[in-house]
Amino acid sequence: DVQMTQSPSSLSASVGDRVTITCRASQYISHYLAWYQQIPGRVPKLLIYDGSTLQSGVPSRFSGSGSGTDFTLTISSLQPEDVATYYCQKCNSAPFTFGPGTKVDIK
Amino acid sequence: EVQLVESGGALVQPGGSLRLSCIASGFTFSSYEMNWVRQAPGKGLEWVSYIGTSGTPTYYADSVKGRFTISRDNTKNSLFLQMNSLRAEDTAVYYCARGGYCSGGNCRTTVFDYWGQGALVTVSS
Numbered sequence: 001d002v003q004m005t006q007s008p009s010s011l012s013a014s015v016g017d018r019v020t021i022t023c024r025a026s027q028y029i030s031h032y033l034a035w036y037q038q039i040p041g042r043v044p045k046l047l048i049y050d051g052s053t054l055q056s057g058v059p060s061r062f063s064g065s066g067s068g069t070d071f072t073l074t075i076s077s078l079q080p081e082d083v084a085t086y087y088c089q090k091c092n093s094a095p096f097t098f099g100p101g102t103k104v105d106i107k
Numbered sequence: 108e109v110q111l112v113e114s115g116g117a118l119v120q121p122g123g124s125l126r127l128s129c130i131a132s133g134f135t136f137s138s139y140e141m142n143w144v145r146q147a148p149g150k151g152l153e154w155v156s157y158i159g160t161s162g163t164p165t166y167y168a169d170s171v172k173g174r175f176t177i178s179r180d181n182t183k184n185s186l187f188l189q190m191n192s193l194r195a196e197d198t199a200v201y202y203c204a205r206g207g208y209c210s211g212g213n214c215r216t217t218v219f220d221y222w223g224q225g226a227l228v229t230v231s232s
Contacts (some may be wrong), residue, residue, distance in 0.1 A: 001169075031121065032216060034218045034219070036152070036219070038152075040202075043202065043222045043223070043224060043225065044144075044152060044202075044219070045222075045223055046218055046219060047219045049218040049220075050216060050218075055220065085151075087151065087152050089152075089154075089218075089219075091216050091217050091218050092216075094157050094166035095154055095166065095168055096154045096157065096217060098144075098151060098152040098153065098154060099151075099152060100151050101151045101152070103207060
């Protein structure tokens with residue numbers, strides 16, 4: 001099965017900073033990669049699918065890029081409401097494995 | 108408004124069984140693939156199972172294969188997860204999540220765009 005890894009596992013940044021999270025698949029998955037945000041105590045929320053397509057209603061400061069095995073989630077200007085754990089997920093076929101998550105907080 | 112409401116979570120002894128339900132509303136349930144995802148306390152998300160629009164195909168994570176069974180009743184807009192031979196490591200919040208839209212035999216990419224609030228399953232003696 002394809003394994004998903006994320007780096008870093010956690011990060012601390014200042015409000016307004018540009019934040020980048022990396023996700024890597026152990027095998028080729030084309031563009032079939034989604035990103036989710038889980039705010040503490042809340043249900044996961046879909047941010048980006050197909051590697052770079054922003055889900056309706058998601059702020060434009062979030063963007064995704066990559067294909068094949070290497071993907072990136074970028075927050076262009078970190079806001080206090082972005083404190084959360086971010087997960088990537090492979091979406092091409094079952095098992096729909098999630099990455100281990102990246103916890104983002106404010107410095 | 109799309110809504111997914113899970114029920115059936117409980118405290119159960121190791122080796123026991125439990126059936127989770129998820130009632131869907133606000134969309135054409137029979138046109139969407141569905142999934143179960145779980146999250147152990149303080150841990151990350153783990154995909155558990157998938158079911159196609161008509162009840163097939165079904166897929167399972169290795170950790171639950173042979174013990175859990177996913178099913179659906181499109182006449183009642185309902186998704187189910189039958190969990191047998193439960194173990195302590197199955198303790199988690201279980202979410203139902205809407206997957207891809209299917210029409211005419213073609214399905215969009217399986218992304219989980221709506222999630223329920225979750226049902227807590229605790230396996231302990």
